[in-house]
Amino acid sequence: MRIYENGPSSVLKLEEAVPPVLSEDEVLIKVSTIGLNRAEVLFRQGLYLERNTFPSRIGYEACGTLVACGSAVKSSFPSLSPGDRVSTIPGFSQTKHGVYGEWAVVPARYVEKCPQVLSDEAGASIWMPYLTAYGAIKALGAVSAGQYVLVTAASSSVGYAALEIVKREGAFSIATTRTAAKKQALLDAGADYVIVTEEENLVAAVQKITNGKGADIIFDAVAGPFLLALAKSCAYEGQIFIYGALSLATTNFPLQLSLKRGLKISGYTMFQITHDDKRFSLGKEYVLTGIAEGMFKPRIDSVFDFNDIAAAQDYMESNKQNGKIVVKI
């Protein structure tokens, strides 16, 4: 699948092509399943951190079979062999290595064996959610037991992963969701508290839950004017990690509140983990351990046919999903 221009989902073009010759550090994957990410919708629209060079491939997460390895892969990544069932980790360029397609060519650094306990659907739904949430909440945020972690837009796949990570760390999660539709699902997934932002006053609800202390860590996908309410919900010397911009409105810096409370407000992407050897290694181990323990269970919202991938992206833009949208080849 390639795109030749930025625009609506109709710019996604399915084409016949043969895989390129592998560079020494690349592997070829026969893709069985694709996990969709908002980053791909933004990328298609020309709004993502990485800008397209046309023609551009697209897509971050896939599960499939490793078919061939570049010449240096065997020595550099001895754990990978042809025949392995693998997942991709989104540390690479979508333009160059995008995984929407029957095959994908990805740097071996960003390929990991898929745990046996996971289906291919789940295997295409691990790394962006869990590594993103891990990086902010655990690696950089250093969450500790008993703290309160506020997770906004919690019904996204990253949101669900965050709830499980908070639980694993012995902290309390407060999930926000706009309408009551997903409240029960969030509670079922282990959220300690759920705030329906269109029905409840966020700041008052958080102050009540935390006995006036506020949230120690806020993991936010929204930004925009909502940041002021988040700052008001944040504890003294609390941390706000903004990893998305679902609100397209201007984001004001809450200066007075941040001075008064010593708030730390960070932009954050998963690349801060994948592009750092030590953090990346610790992060992979953390996620695989959580899966092995049975604490991390990727939540699949729906499965689309590959021919309907444009519809799957449109569905993602509707914000009606509850977990990961998956596409089968």
Add this chain to the structure above:
Amino acid sequence: MRIYENGPSSVLKLEEAVPPVLSEDEVLIKVSTIGLNRAEVLFRQGLYLERNTFPSRIGYEACGTLVACGSAVKSSFPSLSPGDRVSTIPGFSQTKHGVYGEWAVVPARYVEKCPQVLSDEAGASIWMPYLTAYGAIKALGAVSAGQYVLVTAASSSVGYAALEIVKREGAFSIATTRTAAKKQALLDAGADYVIVTEEENLVAAVQKITNGKGADIIFDAVAGPFLLALAKSCAYEGQIFIYGALSLATTNFPLQLSLKRGLKISGYTMFQITHDDKRFSLGKEYVLTGIAEGMFKPRIDSVFDFNDIAAAQDYMESNKQNGKIVVKI
């Protein structure tokens, strides 16, 4: 000195009064010298973090003689005795304990013996500057040798203290100042680089100085629209500490840049140090050591008579000073 309403410097009222009975943890100081702070101008205007309760005292920093101790001071703070030459540390309420006057009543926790090497003028100019800069750059920012630290509005007393702390830590300081008038003084004070923001392109200058890396830590007193240029001048995973709001304009959060670079933008006040026992103790030791080593030399801009304290505050608002404005009783 008391104020009965917020407003211009004419609201500062000099009155005859007798000191109140000391609480068990308070001390009485006969003030010889007052060091002015912008926080006091803002407090007078009703724009400070602490709001006034009228009638309100005012003032954070003084040097003078300890005259009397509350009943618990001897056991809790055995290093303090009547007759000591002492400095106040601004961790208290101005409304209640403000030091503008012939005497001041201050919690003993926020009183420290004045190093012998310092004059009374210098003794009234230590704690706000050095503890403020220490807290952001060293205690929270964890500056390391070889890093680049950008100090905005560097000709303030806090700015000068920051330059000395950066040098003591083996890092490189980049001072900004609006006009060329104070450039030489900043270089003489040990700034490794000075950028005159009305004449030079800040972002280009910082990129050139740092070989394209950007500043690791930015210690900013300005906020407002200037924050965008600071974010552009900031290194990957760099930290911006905003400790003042000289610009009264709205501060936008530089979302795209902060996502791309993983920037951490914090509001910061010295209270994050003074209100935490461990940080406070380490901070006092750090500042006193720097003074004893001769590395920290408070820079006095001018000395006003106590009767002219309103004029001294007006002068501070003019932003023409270069270092600390001091008032003698």
